[in-house]
Amino acid sequence: MNSTILTVCRKEVIENSRDRRTLFSTLLFGPLFGPALFAIMINVMISQALSGAEEDITLPIVGQEHAPNLVAFLRRRGVEASADLESLEEATAAVREGEHEIVLVISPEFPANFRAGGDARVTLVFDPSQTRLNLSTRRVRGLLNAYSRQLAFMRLQARGISPLLLRPITIDEFDLSTATGRSVILLGMLTYLLLFATLMGGFHLAIDSTAGERERGSLEPLLTTPVARADLLLGKMAATMCYMMLSLTLTVAGFTVALYFAPLEQMGMSSNFGPLVALKIILILTPFVPLGAALMTLVASFTKSYKEAQTYLGLVLLVPTLPLIIATFLNIRPDLSLMWIPSLSQHLLIIELIKAEPLNLGYLGVSTTSTLLFGALLAWLAIRLYDRERLLRQ
């Protein structure tokens, strides 16, 4: 490597290591924020899933005296029947006020209709727009259906008819998703957080070494030294890449630790996130580092001040995430024709890795080559821009 590039790179690395803003974005923001957010999300999802299925629920029942057997059935299945509501009107009001998620109303005609073997009705009062996930509603409805089915079976049996008549088709479920496969949706967010942390690592330096340098008035003296502007810019990009690599490595390490402690198994998931996978993820994402550095430097070179650069770069941080969002919505699967798209290819490769699929070296080759070429193109554009006379004009 050219010694000027090395000189510039070393100076930028040293100078920025003394800047709190760089240290915050590189060492703290990415590596801590991402994994912490992730761990919290997993824990929230797990607690919600568990609470909905297992916890006892309280169900106000109006007119319990009309159907004591039904109430007993519900009680046996973990429903605590409360009797603090007296009428359908009260029930409606209580649900509307949000006091209760769901109320069961048993009408006075219920016993007569029931005994006649006719159309015995109960009413469920609920507001799906107000409740979270409608877990209680689903559960109560499921229990009522179960009770209804149980009665039907008993009545048919009493008449000497096989209850199987009521079930002409039996559905056998054969779930092909593996425990690791199920974790993919959640872990798909991982690539976004990794790309974000990688970019954040170089965010401050990319601005400081271009727009910041101009704003401070140190750019003009720098340009009077007998070195090529391309070397100056390449040195600055190299320093940006150092911090991005550092941030990427720390963030992957952070995720490895966070996922080690996350109770993924409780969700029927398993994570194969170990040191080897972590290394492979770094390998996959490394070509993205020069691309990101060139992109941020290019954009920051356009701008007049630190603040302006910050605004534009904030938008730039979103660009690599667009392919990921589209991929998640369309449920895109890895394909050779997609591997040339930077950020999307890394996303797909990492998902495969997390699914414990073998790393497709052909895909990796295309992804790496294309990402590096895009990076080179952006770096070339940035150098062209840096070579223009207008660089100095404010």
Added chain:
Amino acid sequence: MIRVDTVAKRFGAVEALKDVSFTARNGRITGLLGPNGAGKSTCLRILYTVLAPDSGTATIDGIDVVADPIAARRKLGVLPHNAGLYPHLNARENIAYFGELQGLSRREIEPRVEALLVRLGLTEIADRRAKTFSQGERTKVALARALVHEPSHLLLDEPSNGLDVMATRSLRQWLRELKAEGRCIILSSHIMQEVTALCDDIVIIAHGRVVALGTPGELQQRFGQTSLEDIFVQTVAQT
């Protein structure tokens, strides 16, 4: 020696330089004198190659600044207008960084930085971060930075800007010493006294043209007046 020959430069609709020619010799201090916006900075910026002239030529020791800007810059020590330092580097590091960019080895740089710190009276602040410096300290360090490779030519854009009386006085002393070492020095200024006190040759620039040029003695003879300020006002008013 620096030669500027019929240089013109325009920024959009603004003609910053219309026709500027002068020569700055070695062992002399040449002052570019003119009101604000006269084109002094543009002229210096063309010499230190961050701007390219639209027409005309400029050479430093015979090296054309357009044809070979890097070779031309190698001959130059430059103090741009309002030059900034790196706030998180100390004085020593700020100077040494430019030494490295000038292609000096670390072994060469260390004694030179030390000597410059002593010469400019910066030893006390040598290890302090630049963000804590006063304007005078900043200018001194920027000057040391421009001198670290011992350039044969010095371009200083309003060097006494923001300096107090004592600092201005010592700046003049250093410039005389540098001149005595045989260097070619060009400085720009809009301050009459500075130019009278310091310069061997004076180039008065107004509205992008050289309106008068010569030693202080020659100028006085030609215009028949004693004060340089009168000459300045007179020449600027004529254009």
